[in-house]
Amino acid sequence: MVKVRFAPSPTGFLHLGSARTALFNWLYARHTGGKFLLRIEDTDKVRSSKKFLDEILGDLKWLGIDWDEEPLCQSQRFDVYRQKAEEILAMGNAYKESEAVIFKVEKGRQVEVDDMIHGKIAVNTDDIKDQVMIKSDGSPTYNFACVVDDTYMEITHILRGDDHISNTPKQILFYEAMGLTPPKFGHMPLILGQDGAKLSKRHGGVSVEEYKKEGFLPGALANYLILLGWFPGEDREVLSLDEAVKLFDINDMSDVQAKFDIQKLRWLNGEYIMKHKTEELLPLIKDQLLTAGFDISGITDEYISKLVDLYKIRIKTLSELGDLADWFFRDDFTVDEEGKKKYLEKEGNRENVKIFADRLEGLEDFSRENIEKICREIAEERELKAADIIHPTRMAISGKTRGAGLFETMELLGKERVIKRMRGIHK
């Protein structure tokens, strides 16, 4: 049975690259009916914290990743590492130096790795220094603990980032020293920033948490991350985790590093938003509005839902709704000055809005159809273009030059607020 693992270090947030690594391991396990395990690499007592661990696990769940069995914590296995190192020492393959236990690397031979993604990789041991297994303070080094634990956990396949390629021969040497057969390795290329350098803070968001806050949907982020390095075939791009599990094939993974393209992620997110049911979007949208400082206490879910229905095809992230539709939540909405100049300063336009407002006063059933009818009637009577009524009116009620259709927007806002705002521009 396939057994893979994801081994985060709780010394910081979950990086997009790590999330991608986790995703592919999970995909491989679920596709093959194997197990996906977690191992917490918290050997660095100073930098590790519970807070980071909770955040990382929370982000994994948020992305749709679940794991089998309880996570293994390295901090609780120091005795095991020391014992294994002692065994190697006893066999004469290591030596001690200032309390540290150091593995003796046999020179002049080749270590070969049959990488699942790259194919054969060969390294000469002349290029590998002797390796510390146990540090002077008694804690294990990364490479050593990794091998001891992967053995203990019976990991069959190790799928990790390209940056670990040079660790692999060192680890294989440990496996050999302990008389073990190494698992299969697969190294996936790293994600790069737009400028081709390793994806880092200066490229914008690098943590899953940041994208979550921005209003990206987990499905969209996971979908995008998966696409960065794996091609599902048949020009498929938008696919759920379930579909990805079915289609996943490690042989289709790319061996070339890819640049992170926020534009494509935004597009994908937009696709997910518009296809999502409004009722599923609602709680997420409300969270966004709340953090953005909108007071939505007096507004019903039903009412906000209507706004979401109107806007979900127009936003790429959930946080954009607040910017685009602040007029829905407050009377002191922001006004597009360019648009104001263009539509409200234009000769006759304010007058058109006034006439429109006057006629709307007497309208009983304030429906989009009726509103539109009146608008078109006025245009015809006065030989105007409907646009000369529509644009200034949109400016008057929303302060924006863009947004949902005017008549449905008016219906949504309600007669009273609409007329008040239309008259407001004459002051």
Place this chain on the structure above:
RNA sequence: GCCCCUGUCGUCUAGCUUGGUCUAGGACAUCGCCCUUUCAAGGCGGCAACACGGGUUCAAAUCCCGUCGGGGGCGCCA
């Protein structure tokens, strides 16, 4: 410096294993048109790539060699 990975449109990629079907396909972005009350969405179309140089071959994006470029690693960090 040494070691390793890698190089198809601006970006993600299909094609490369089994050379000809590739005047290189799709998607994002971009540009134009249609629809239209704006913005989106949708529809249609345009621009745009085999890093370079040598081979091998009747024929190379596909095979071989070299050059150049990009990335990663060389910690008693993980």
